[in-house]
Amino acid sequence: MKAIEVISIPVTDQTRAKEFYQKLGFEILVDAPFGPGQQWVQLGFPGSAVSITLVNWFPEMPAGSTRGFVIKTDDLNADIKDLTAKGIELGSIDDTPWGKFLAIKDPDGNVMSLHAE
Numbered sequence: 001m002k003a004i005e006v007i008s009i010p011v012t013d014q015t016r017a018k019e020f021y022q023k024l025g026f027e028i029l030v031d032a033p034f035g036p037g038q039q040w041v042q043l044g045f046p047g048s049a050v051s052i053t054l055v056n057w058f059p060e061m062p063a064g065s066t067r068g069f070v071i072k073t074d075d076l077n078a079d080i081k082d083l084t085a086k087g088i089e090l091g092s093i094d095d096t097p098w099g100k101f102l103a104i105k106d107p108d109g110n111v112m113s114l115h116a117e
Contacts, residue, residue, distance in 0.1 A: 006042065007052050007069070010061040011108045014041045017054045020106050023086045024071075026052070064109030076100055076116035 011017035018028070018041050026043035029051055034040040044051035055061065073079050076093070080102065083090060091103030101113040 004050050008055045009052050009066050009110055010063045011054045012063040014039055014054045016107050066110035069112035070115050073114045073116050
């Protein structure tokens with residue numbers, strides 16, 4: 001094994017979720033049909049080898065069930081300012097011995113955290 005390549009994020013509305021993740025700074029890598037009535041929506045941060053895909057076809061992965069998804073940042077305060085200006089609702093900063101974390105929920109309730117050392 002070599003690396004994590006794609007992480008699936010379960011959503012109800014791929015278009016709405018795609019717009020949200022683009023506001024976070026993700027870029028579209030692939031947005032194409034891949035089966036009857038299915039769309040492959042894959043996004044990633046510029047230069048990152050890891051990407052996400054917005055899925056709605058796994059019954060065992062209900063929309064909003066993702067937790068523990070952590071996004072590294074170098075400037076949490078700048079991100080807070082930027083995301084607030086974009087209308088994204090943010091949680092409060094959790095200051096821990098291993099860094100600061102800021103919870104964010106996507107439109108389906110999937111929870112991710114921004115992490116700064």
